[in-house]
Amino acid sequence: MAFDLNAYMEAEMTAHANAFAATRKAIALPFADLLAACVQSVRKGGKIIFLGNGGSAADAQHLATELTVRYIKDRAPIAAIALTTDTSSLTAIGNDFGFDDLFSRQVEALAGKDDVVIAISTSGNSENIIRALKAAKEKGAVAAGFSGRDGGRMKGLAEPLVNVPAPETARIQEMHILIGHMLCGALEQELDLL
Numbered sequence: 100m101a102f103d104l105n106a107y108m109e110a111e112m113t114a115h116a117n118a119f120a121a122t123r124k125a126i127a128l129p130f131a132d133l134l135a136a137c138v139q140s141v142r143k144g145g146k147i148i149f150l151g152n153g154g155s156a157a158d159a160q161h162l163a164t165e166l167t168v169r170y171i172k173d174r175a176p177i178a179a180i181a182l183t184t185d186t187s188s189l190t191a192i193g194n195d196f197g198f199d200d201l202f203s204r205q206v207e208a209l210a211g212k213d214d215v216v217i218a219i220s221t222s223g224n225s226e227n228i229i230r231a232l233k234a235a236k237e238k239g240a241v242a243a244g245f246s247g248r249d250g251g252r253m254k255g256l257a258e259p260l261v262n263v264p265a266p267e268t269a270r271i272q273e274m275h276i277l278i279g280h281m282l283c284g285a286l287e288q289e290l291d292l293l
Contacts, residue, residue: 118270119277122263126278132259134282136215136241138289145213146178148240150202150231154272155219155245156183162217162279170283175292180209182231202231212239219279220244221271223251223262232256245278247271 137147147166149159159181166179182205183189192204202218210216216235220228223246232253235242244257248271253260263274 114267114270115273118263118265118267118274121265122274122278125264126261129259129261130278130281133215133217133243133261134285134289136243136259137282137286140213140215140241141177141286141290143213144178145211145215145240146180148180148182148206148210148214148216148235149219150182150205150216150228151219152225152227154268155221155275156181158219158245158272158275158279159183159217161276162283165280165283166286170280170287172287174287174290177286177290177292182206182209199226199230201227203227203234206231206234206238206240210235210238210240214238214240216240216242218242218244218253218257219275220251220253221247221268221275223247223249223253228253229256245275247275 140147149163151159160183163179163181166177182202188205189201192201196204206216218228218232229252232242242257244253244260246253246260247263247265250260250262261278263271265271
């Protein structure tokens, strides 16, 4: 049987559209709560800390960069970091403590009560994500997240939790970057930084 590129593209676009429609219905309230927490954090001199594994690690880096540099308009930088970029920390923590503590150790060192920690996970079940959220709560930071499917173990732990109710990892990742871009754009609008 020959590969039908047009049918494949149509199926992918339809799956994306379905995930978009489901996400649009599901995220309004938690997204508003996350935006409010981030605005409050920045206004108090706090920072936004992103973390995630694999593709979500790339999203963490991407979104932190959009905030520290710019998303749409030239403006003052917004304090944001990704805990996925320091290879010395990542390898030392992995070697000395184990992969499960990869992010929690950094959260313990870097997060404060005026910060928002945003954990990104398509499954919501990664142990290093769960430990990071618990560490954020212990530090008094907002422990927030982007997740997928049914929210996994992040449900009830990340508050707010912006959850993409889609079954496929790729579709969840597509929605996560859309949500992340919306967060960056909304922060630029709300903060109106020069």
